[in-house]
Amino acid sequence: MTQRQAFTAFAVCVLSASSAAAQTTIGGLSGSHTDIPRWCGKPYQSGSPNYDPGGMLMPPAPSPTPMLYVQIEPRYSIYDSSETSGEFLVDASLSYIHGEPYRNATPSDDGGMLDFDIRIEDTDKLLVSDSVVVNSTDNQFSFDFGELQPRLTPYSIVLYGAPPSSYANQSYMATTELWYLPAKNNGSTVKVDNLNGGLSVANNATNYTFTPILPFGFYTSCSGYLNYSLANVTAYKDLGFNAINPVCAFADGNLDYLFDWMDATNLWYQYDMRGTFSNGLNVTQLTEQIPLVKDRSNLLSWYTADEPDGWQYALNQTRIAYDILKQQDPYHPTALVLNCDNYYFEEYSSGADYIMEDAYPIGINPTYSQPWNTTCNETYGDCGCDDCIGELQDVSNRLDDLFDYQLWLGQPEKPLWAVLQAFSGEGYWSRDPTPEETWAMMVLSFNHGAKGIMSWTYPTSESLGEAHGAMAKIATVSPVSTFLIGVPEATRITVPGHELLDVAYWVLNKQILVGVVNLDYVSQNSTIEILLPVSVTGMASQPWGSVGWVVTNGTLTAHELTGLATSFVVLDL
Numbered sequence: 001m002t003q004r005q006a007f008t009a010f011a012v013c014v015l016s017a018s019s020a021a022a023q024t025t026i027g028g029l030s031g032s033h034t035d036i037p038r039w040c041g042k043p044y045q046s047g048s049p050n051y052d053p054g055g056m057l058m059p060p061a062p063s064p065t066p067m068l069y070v071q072i073e074p075r076y077s078i079y080d081s082s083e084t085s086g087e088f089l090v091d092a093s094l095s096y097i098h099g100e101p102y103r104n105a106t107p108s109d110d111g112g113m114l115d116f117d118i119r120i121e122d123t124d125k126l127l128v129s130d131s132v133v134v135n136s137t138d139n140q141f142s143f144d145f146g147e148l149q150p151r152l153t154p155y156s157i158v159l160y161g162a163p164p165s166s167y168a169n170q171s172y173m174a175t176t177e178l179w180y181l182p183a184k185n186n187g188s189t190v191k192v193d194n195l196n197g198g199l200s201v202a203n204n205a206t207n208y209t210f211t212p213i214l215p216f217g218f219y220t221s222c223s224g225y226l227n228y229s230l231a232n233v234t235a236y237k238d239l240g241f242n243a244i245n246p247v248c249a250f251a252d253g254n255l256d257y258l259f260d261w262m263d264a265t266n267l268w269y270q271y272d273m274r275g276t277f278s279n280g281l282n283v284t285q286l287t288e289q290i291p292l293v294k295d296r297s298n299l300l301s302w303y304t305a306d307e308p309d310g311w312q313y314a315l316n317q318t319r320i321a322y323d324i325l326k327q328q329d330p331y332h333p334t335a336l337v338l339n340c341d342n343y344y345f346e347e348y349s350s351g352a353d354y355i356m357e358d359a360y361p362i363g364i365n366p367t368y369s370q371p372w373n374t375t376c377n378e379t380y381g382d383c384g385c386d387d388c389i390g391e392l393q394d395v396s397n398r399l400d401d402l403f404d405y406q407l408w409l410g411q412p413e414k415p416l417w418a419v420l421q422a423f424s425g426e427g428y429w430s431r432d433p434t435p436e437e438t439w440a441m442m443v444l445s446f447n448h449g450a451k452g453i454m455s456w457t458y459p460t461s462e463s464l465g466e467a468h469g470a471m472a473k474i475a476t477v478s479p480v481s482t483f484l485i486g487v488p489e490a491t492r493i494t495v496p497g498h499e500l501l502d503v504a505y506w507v508l509n510k511q512i513l514v515g516v517v518n519l520d521y522v523s524q525n526s527t528i529e530i531l532l533p534v535s536v537t538g539m540a541s542q543p544w545g546s547v548g549w550v551v552t553n554g555t556l557t558a559h560e561l562t563g564l565a566t567s568f569v570v571l572d573l
């Protein structure tokens, strides 16, 4: 997670004290530079030659005319036999980088539509027959499972579409997979909401009814905290967290008691297999652990690789693990964290159902690497935060980048989570974030689409533990969570004259949630007027922050925003 010595704290976890210098040729990337110690593909040792690290994604060249890009996805990553109906999401966007030629040759009275059928590929069984407006996205279509047999392998789904007028002579095809599993009555079942990006969980504590959650917690030391007592687990949960990533696994020893405590307190865990990935993926070890964990009542997700891009694990490694996990346990999603700004994103992220980022910008020197005495730039050096500028915006820039890469690749957007800095040291980070910087990074993450927070690392300082808990208690419950994971994505707005304000909003039913961060460390004392796209009738509540907002018709006004002020405010429409 942190790049170098982070693992030394966890004796139980049998994770060797790693140093980047030890990680010279792991992963077997082909090329002539594998002998040079690198991080994110960049040489970082003083005196190493400079060269192009490769693996960088660039925006695709746009075509001169828009193409029609038809995509289909199930609303949820999995369904089970406790459910009688499902949903598909159909996109028919006009894109300059993906899709098939689109000639809008239809007459105006029936133009601009696409008729389509959705079928099970093997049997040709029709599930949906309907139409969408061209250049619309996230169209929802429900269907009944009916006679469909629940099974442990996915159904291949195919969509055929065409404009209604036959003389348009154009057709479009898209495919996806539909998982319809036998419902379990033990352990947990966890699905990804492909529309809104949250997770939906079912276990004994929900009476096996799917319940949306916005996971919020910490990577947590096992030997330095979790293994002490059930009271420690309870104390952690009481701070306000609903999720955790214990940095230990069954491969490290018998940890039944520790996972039992998390099950007993209904604390959702990412099961961390970083040890199975270091020094090459040990597939035997991966396979051996799955039966020990898959039927536990609070397994949230499988966490495979920790910074596989930083360590330059083999490009196929995360996907190999992903496929094994899907085959042996299709009931849970798989996640991993990427550390690099732009290094083989497609390959590494192909092994994840949601993608975490861990840009740690506080207290770094973005241009000089103190541990290695080198400069840092786009192709060289390791300054602790890849391609960062050492400001809060590094977190939101990274989320925006990961969003864009998926857009460029033409993939459905996978949910993004933020791993926030709650530590310092190791030669890269001269200080901890303050609580105000922490809250700023949190609201910034949500404004830029994060659907979960899992910070590094617990125990942290008492003030940062409390700062994280305070936000967790607000962001994981209604009304805030209802917006954050009840709407596909936030819409950001700029505030003229206040370039250092980051503002986004979410509209749901008859209300709007507005998230505001003052990225300036000093007070904004000239009047701040946030022009909203909708007419608002009044303020319902301010679940987070204490800004003196005044609501007038379409405008949210404050006369002052203190340095690093953060606010979540709910307004009535």
Ligand SMILES: *[C@@H]1O[C@H](CO)[C@@H](O)[C@H](O)[C@H]1NC(C)=O
Residues within 6 Å of the ligand: 050, 375, 376, 377, 378, 379, 380
């Ligand atoms: C990055 O730094 C290295 C080492 O100092 C140097 O050789 C290289 O030219 C620099 N690259 C850029 C793009 O400035």
Ligand SMILES: *[C@@H]1O[C@H](CO)[C@@H](O)[C@H](O)[C@H]1NC(C)=O
Residues within 6 Å of the ligand: 066, 094, 135
């Ligand atoms: C398609 O929709 C996008 C996003 O709403 C919009 O920016 C674009 O102008 C639309 N394209 C056309 C050709 O209407």
Ligand SMILES: *[C@@H]1O[C@H](CO)[C@@H](O)[C@H](O)[C@H]1NC(C)=O
Residues within 6 Å of the ligand: 169
């Ligand atoms: C329709 O499509 C077929 C097959 O691609 C092509 O041969 C034919 O010329 C097209 N007709 C028109 C009117 O575009």
Ligand SMILES: *[C@@H]1O[C@H](CO)[C@@H](O)[C@H](O)[C@H]1NC(C)=O
Residues within 6 Å of the ligand: 183, 184, 185, 186, 187, 295
């Ligand atoms: C949990 O349920 C599944 C399917 O119903 C079953 O195969 C499995 O053996 C059960 N596991 C335990 C630990 O009871």
Ligand SMILES: *[C@@H]1O[C@H](CO)[C@@H](O)[C@H](O)[C@H]1NC(C)=O
Residues within 6 Å of the ligand: 205, 206, 207
């Ligand atoms: C689960 O069911 C039990 C018994 O019917 C009920 O007492 C409990 O409130 C339910 N819990 C939830 C979370 O719905």
Ligand SMILES: *[C@@H]1O[C@H](CO)[C@@H](O)[C@H](O)[C@H]1NC(C)=O
Residues within 6 Å of the ligand: 224, 225, 228, 229, 231, 232, 235, 459
């Ligand atoms: C938890 O573990 C720590 C050791 O890291 C210990 O000092 C503390 O008292 C324990 N108990 C609770 C309730 O946190």
Ligand SMILES: *[C@@H]1O[C@H](CO)[C@@H](O)[C@H](O)[C@H]1NC(C)=O
Residues within 6 Å of the ligand: 204, 205, 260, 263, 264, 265, 296, 297
């Ligand atoms: C759920 O099952 C776990 C064991 O897997 C148990 O520790 C916990 O108390 C149960 N929770 C509820 C709410 O029944």
Ligand SMILES: *[C@@H]1O[C@H](CO)[C@@H](O)[C@H](O)[C@H]1NC(C)=O
Residues within 6 Å of the ligand: 282, 283, 284, 285, 288
């Ligand atoms: C992989 O894990 C298995 C089972 O723990 C172990 O026997 C084997 O030695 C490991 N292989 C490597 C290459 O470390």
Ligand SMILES: *[C@@H]1O[C@H](CO)[C@@H](O)[C@H](O)[C@H]1NC(C)=O
Residues within 6 Å of the ligand: 027, 028, 029, 314, 315, 316, 317, 320
């Ligand atoms: C994965 O990649 C490595 C290194 O490029 C290669 O040696 C290995 O054969 C690949 N494995 C599979 C299953 O493709």
Ligand SMILES: *[C@@H]1O[C@H](CO)[C@@H](O)[C@H](O)[C@H]1NC(C)=O
Residues within 6 Å of the ligand: 373
């Ligand atoms: C750091 O590198 C510079 C030149 O690149 C050298 O002059 C200096 O002595 C080095 N400092 C340390 C502490 O190694």
Ligand SMILES: *[C@@H]1O[C@H](CO)[C@@H](O)[C@H](O)[C@H]1NC(C)=O
Residues within 6 Å of the ligand: 523, 525, 526
């Ligand atoms: C805003 O605050 C700064 C620093 O406190 C002060 O110099 C400036 O006069 C204030 N501006 C207004 C409009 O109050």
Ligand SMILES: *[C@@H]1O[C@H](CO)[C@@H](O)[C@H](O)[C@H]1NC(C)=O
Residues within 6 Å of the ligand: 535, 553, 554
């Ligand atoms: C609110 O704004 C709308 C549109 O800008 C305008 O039509 C309406 O008259 C305004 N209402 C009030 C009470 O100012």
